[in-house]
Amino acid sequence: MVSIFTLRIGRLGLLLCGLLACVLTVHAEDKECAIVLLHGKWGNPQYIAFFGRKMEPVCSFKSLEMPWAERRAYDQPYAAALADIDAQVKAFRAQGYKKVLLAGHSFGANAALAYMATIGDADAVVALAPGHSPALTYERGIGRGAVDKARELVAAGKGxxxxxxxxxxxxxxxxxxMRADVLWSYFDPDGLGHMPKTAAGFKKPVPLLWVVGTADPLFALGQDFAFSKAPANAKSQYLVVNAGHLDTPDVAAAQVLAWIKNLD
Structure with missing residues (x-):
């Protein structure tokens, strides 16, 4: 025989489940923004996750481990890295987020630009202290012999x-x-890592926030290096902060958050 107490507990449980469902529904319908975070060269996802946590008042985030991470040491070519980014963009869209942004630091910023030039499904890009400039390093002779050899091997089908x-x-x-084809994919002076080319090649004119510190080596090249080459968007901004290359994400976090809030 079912007691009155049991019936009351059952009704209370149904009421609580109903309330919880309401809460979950509100949260599911309140997904405005998500960010795919991309760390820099020889780093790891935690390097950029601290910045991501500062964005949580307006955006969820996922920090990916990229092939240029310390642990991975270029274990996949650039195209595979971009496919991983796209998979996370698609995952966020499947979860119902209305806007999906890319935010990368250093090499991660380079990848965000490359993604927009090849796949282009993000709604905005935050490029924090963009880095990895294969054309510049090649001109200076850094790794030139290996890059030339990689070009030859790939052309000969020996990647x-x-x-x-x-x-x-x-x-x-x-x-x-690393493999010759992997090396060539990242260090081709006119390839996916060449930011002036990828910025100019955005698949659509999304808002671009380019953040550079006054003590960053790239600061001297100014807006015309790559930022000005991206398709025009009224929300795009070239932001200069008093920082070096490594601390730019932390120094600029509040201004980036304000910029994201202003995207609507």
Whole structure:
């Protein structure tokens, strides 16, 4: 025999479940913004996650581990990295987010530009202290021999051969070993890593926030290096902050948050 107490508990449970469902429904319908975060060279997802947490008042975020991470050491070509970014963009859209942004630091910013030039499904881009400039390093002779050899091997159908090259990050050099086709995908002076080209090639004119610190080596090149080449958008902004290359995301976080809030 079912007691009055049991009936009351059951009704209370149904009421609580109903209220919880209402709360979940409100949250599901309140998904305005999500950000795919991309870390810099020789880094890891945690390097940019701190910045992501500062965006949480307006946007959810997911920080990806990219092939140029410390642990991965260029284990996949650039096209595969862009496919991973696109998979996360699509995942956020499937979850019901109304806007999906890309935000990258250094090499991650480079990848955000490359993504917009090849796939182009993001609604806005935040480029924090953009880095990785294969044309500039090639001109200076850094890794040039390996890049030239990679070009030859790829053209000969021998992209699976492994090469060693000297990689550089903010003046620090490191010997890296990778497949020739992988090396060429990242270090081709006129390829996916060439930011003036990828900025000019955006698939659509989305808002672009370019953030550079006064102590960043790229600061001297100004807006015309790549930012001005992107398709015009009324919300785009070239933001200069008093920072170096590594601390730009933290220094600029409040201004980036304000910019995102103003996208509507």
């Amino acid at each position: 699976d051969e492994r090469l060693e090259m000297e990689d550089v990050k903010q003046g620090k050099k490191r010997s890296m070993r």
